[in-house]
Amino acid sequence: MQGFLNDLAIMAPAVMFNIYFAAASIPIGFVLAIFLALGKASPNPVINRLTRGYIYAFRGSPLFIQFFMFYSLALSLNIALWKPWGISGFVLHPLFMGPLVLILNTAAYTAEIFYGALRAVPRGEVEAARAFGMSPRQQFRHVVWPNLIRLAWPAYTNEVVFLFHATAIVYFALPVIGAQADLMITAKTLVEGDYNAFLHFSVAALYFLTVSLVIFFLFGLVYRRLIRHLPTQPRLRFAPRWLR
Amino acid sequence: MIDDIAFWFGYLTNGKHLTWYASFQFTIFAALMGGTLAVVFGLAGATMKNSRFFPLRLLGTIYSSIVRGVPDVLFFLFFPLAFEQGVEWLISTQVCSPAAIAAQTAAWPPCKEANWFLGTTEYLILASVSLGLVYGAFASNVIHGALRSVPAGQLEAARAYGMSPRQVLWRIHIRQMWVYALPGLSNVWMLIIKATSLLSLLQIADIVLWADRLGAPNFLPAVGLVHEDWRWRYYLVLFVFYILVTWLSERAFEAIMRRAGRGMLSEART
Numbered sequence: 068m069q070g071f072l073n074d075l076a077i078m079a080p081a082v083m084f085n086i087y088f089a090a091a092s093i094p095i096g097f098v099l100a101i102f103l104a105l106g107k108a109s110p111n112p113v114i115n116r117l118t119r120g121y122i123y124a125f126r127g128s129p130l131f132i133q134f135f136m137f138y139s140l141a142l143s144l145n146i147a148l149w150k151p152w153g154i155s156g157f158v159l160h161p162l163f164m165g166p167l168v169l170i171l172n173t174a175a176y177t178a179e180i181f182y183g184a185l186r187a188v189p190r191g192e193v194e195a196a197r198a199f200g201m202s203p204r205q206q207f208r209h210v211v212w213p214n215l216i217r218l219a220w221p222a223y224t225n226e227v228v229f230l231f232h233a234t235a236i237v238y239f240a241l242p243v244i245g246a247q248a249d250l251m252i253t254a255k256t257l258v259e260g261d262y263n264a265f266l267h268f269s270v271a272a273l274y275f276l277t278v279s280l281v282i283f284f285l286f287g288l289v290y291r292r293l294i295r296h297l298p299t300q301p302r303l304r305f306a307p308r309w310l311r
Numbered sequence: 312m313i314d315d316i317a318f319w320f321g322y323l324t325n326g327k328h329l330t331w332y333a334s335f336q337f338t339i340f341a342a343l344m345g346g347t348l349a350v351v352f353g354l355a356g357a358t359m360k361n362s363r364f365f366p367l368r369l370l371g372t373i374y375s376s377i378v379r380g381v382p383d384v385l386f387f388l389f390f391p392l393a394f395e396q397g398v399e400w401l402i403s404t405q406v407c408s409p410a411a412i413a414a415q416t417a418a419w420p421p422c423k424e425a426n427w428f429l430g431t432t433e434y435l436i437l438a439s440v441s442l443g444l445v446y447g448a449f450a451s452n453v454i455h456g457a458l459r460s461v462p463a464g465q466l467e468a469a470r471a472y473g474m475s476p477r478q479v480l481w482r483i484h485i486r487q488m489w490v491y492a493l494p495g496l497s498n499v500w501m502l503i504i505k506a507t508s509l510l511s512l513l514q515i516a517d518i519v520l521w522a523d524r525l526g527a528p529n530f531l532p533a534v535g536l537v538h539e540d541w542r543w544r545y546y547l548v549l550f551v552f553y554i555l556v557t558w559l560s561e562r563a564f565e566a567i568m569r570r571a572g573r574g575m576l577s578e579a580r581t
Contacts, residue, residue: 235384
């Protein structure tokens with residue numbers, strides 16, 4: 068019991084790193100994903116091919132490899148670019164590289180979700196908007212977007228939880244600087260110390276579980292607001308129906 | 312020109328590179344074995360979820376929803392370690408004398424005789440089992456949903472023919488289920504493929520570890536710097552490799568789904 072409380076205290080600062088990685092990458096990834104989804108639906112062949120290729124590549128390869136690839140790419144550009152510009156300490160820092168790769172990764176997954184929702188936006192509503200003489204920008208802002216975000220929200224919630232879980236491998240690919248260790252590294256170090264795998268990994272799992280439930284709760288509140296005008300309210304299901 | 316080709320051919324077929332190519336077998340083995348086990352655990356989990364006995368149903372539900380809250384990497388690191396410790400504890404109850412336990416200074420194992428050394432093969436099998444356990448939870452959800460979307464009329468027809476519940480389950484229900492489960496299972500398979508990149512975390516000298524070793528700046532005292540940091544090129548190769556595997560799996564699953572869904576109305580196959 069004493070060990071359990073000790074672990075809770077030790078890992079409380081560690082979970083902040085996981086939360087930081089997720090919080091830093093979710094908003095930017097969200098915005099990027101909207102543009103990617105629109106690009107995938109775009110009739111322009113160049114934009115269409117590029118965004119399709121990007122989404123396919125980042126959804127089809129492991130995040131672990133993406134971390135290694137971008138980090139080693141940044142390392143090899145160090146002498147040519149970052150050093151002369153005097154920003155090598157910033158660019159090569161895991162607190163910058165981690166969110167960067169997570170943004171690239173989550174943007175691809177989120178874009179696929181948004182693209183699916185974009186195709187599910189009711190045709191009639193868009194036609195009605197055009198009949199009212201709305202400009203394409205107005206159509207998107209007032210008709211397509213509200214539908215899209217409501218349709219995509221349950222799957223997007225799932226993606227955010229997956230992204231939070233993906234922050235567990237950031238420090239397996241990037242160097243740990245000083246005491247800046249996330250949950251997994253802290254748990255692993257503790258296990259290497261006293262071989263009590265059951266205790267330390269359970270506490271780490273408890274932290275992941277708690278934050279995941281908080282994410283589900285907060286996103287559920289937003290979802291309730293998004294669907295408040297619907298006559299029959301679909302509920303946000305916590306069953307793992309959606310895969311990443 | 313010819314010299315260049317000869318050089319690159321020689322470079323890409325030197326001993327270290329051949330070891331790298333050979334290490335693809337670990338990844339492929341883990342993916343195939345993990346995928347098979349995931350289906351097995353998935354079936355077991357779905358059956359437990361459908362069970363009429365409450366504790367079993369509870370266990371099935373907990374198993375299939377735990378992956379929602381806990382990342383796969385954690386299980387991936389935890390399960391092999393926990394299994395190893397469990398076996399070592401079992402051995403220790405048999406071989407350790409009280410004197411040996413008292414003499415042991417390290418925290419684990421209980422005594423030196425109880426130590427169980429794990430090589431690459433053992434770690435590979437344990438890694439496959441933990442892949443199967445984690446993604447079996449996803450698969451059990453997929454299979455649970457698929458079992459529920461088999462048309463009730465087919466099961467009624469089977470019962471009307473006088474089949475026992477067991478026969479209905481194995482001859483009709485589970486066989487008809489695959490068509491509905493395939494799209495979800497293909498997603499689980501993609502997740503398993505991507506998770507095989509984590510094998511190096513379990514001290515397996517897999518493709519990722521070798522890519523790192525081969526790409527690191529290579530300095531020989533006799534020649535000087537052979538090449539500078541080429542790691543990103545090797546990782547780029549792996550990046551493309553995984554995309555190709557994903558593409559191939561997609562094609563394969565499309566073919567399987569076409570075959571499994573032949574003779575069915577097209578809307579049943581979504």
